[in-house]
Amino acid sequence: MSVSISVMRRLPAYLHYLKQLPPDVENISATTIAAQLDLGDVLVRKDLNCISGAGKPRTGYSVKGLIDDLERVLGYKNKNLAVIVGAGKLGCAMLEHSGFEEYGLHILAAFDVDSNKIGITDSGKYIYPLSDFEEFCSQADVRLGVITTPACAAQEICDLMCRSGIRAIWNFAPIHLTAGKDILIQNENMAASLALLSAHLAEMGC
Amino acid sequence: MSVSISVMRRLPAYLHYLKQLPPDVENISATTIAAQLDLGDVLVRKDLNCISGAGKPRTGYSVKGLIDDLERVLGYKNKNLAVIVGAGKLGCAMLEHSGFEEYGLHILAAFDVDSNKIGITDSGKYIYPLSDFEEFCSQADVRLGVITTPACAAQEICDLMCRSGIRAIWNFAPIHLTAGKDILIQNENMAASLALLSAHLAEMGC
């Protein structure tokens, strides 16, 4: 069964919630999950039904089974090689952040045009000159690119990534990127988040 | 007219596109914007109609007028005081990032439990001990809190923020936070983004 994007977005929350349950909890109901995550119980049941057909009346779902199914659907068991372009504050923070491994994302290195940034980080990862990018990606068979450059450079980097065999781009630059239809561009839309927060505050008369 | 969340999410893209146009472009059509941002022209027209009634047939919209209206609706002209809790890599990156000012977000300082983190950053902003949090917020009348702690600490910080008068929370910890209904919690759902990317790569047989 295909999983819609809306559903997909909620799955990580389910997984996280299930993982932090005490280990003696063997079964859990959609109702309980829904209450904890401020969602409707029917919605949760429908979501879980998309990825795992194994719910039992009165009992609920097997926690272990759900976790397995969620991790499979979410691809956390995959190993995705990634590189970062833009070794500014955010880029470096991501390069050094070990937490992405949990999601199957292995960040190999970062790249930057600024020669002052080239070198090795505290945690032992490398920042290479951008000129090495294409060769590095084809040799390491990198499929995922993270863009943490300023907006003005992002489209150019996006093009470079496409040329270098990258198939999915995680974009943190506040700009709309254009690429072929076979390339997935996921925008981390911080400006939109901020706008929602700001609007909420304004509404309250702050 | 009220602006739905879906619409709100697209507005920053419109604004950014309009701002980077050459200054001699006085008018622009929804069709043109749509083509540039890979959206439907009717959708763009409907969105713009939510925030600005001033489109003329054949001519389009006044660029200047649209920018004004967008900035007003998005609240970029507001001044929102914010603080960060969690002075790790991401927290520090955000603390030092000047780009948020453009969106009306003024980050005053960061807080952390770790006494080794306390001090002043390169750009002159302070990292205070968490024990000072509540007093700082009430004195400075801070309304927006950014959470960049590990997941295990996030709910506790969320509670602290609510007690301290904060009305909107920008949460980067990968966990669902619970707060009163008058508090807006905006989750920056990186895990969900990653899952979508990973699923796309898996689908392509990588």
Add this chain to the structure above:
DNA sequence: TATATATCGGTATATTTTTATCGATATAAA
């Protein structure tokens, strides 16, 4: 064993969001 109950899963309905269609209109060109 018989009954009660919480929960699932399917169907139906409601809501939200997006896309399509069409007449009206301002500008440009003939």
Add this chain to the structure above:
DNA sequence: TTTATATCGATAAAAATATACCGATATATA
């Protein structure tokens, strides 16, 4: 001036998403 065209804005349709309802069922309790 007349005609052609690009665009708007309104209405309608379609698609996606979320919610409500209800019978079936596995477990618990009397």
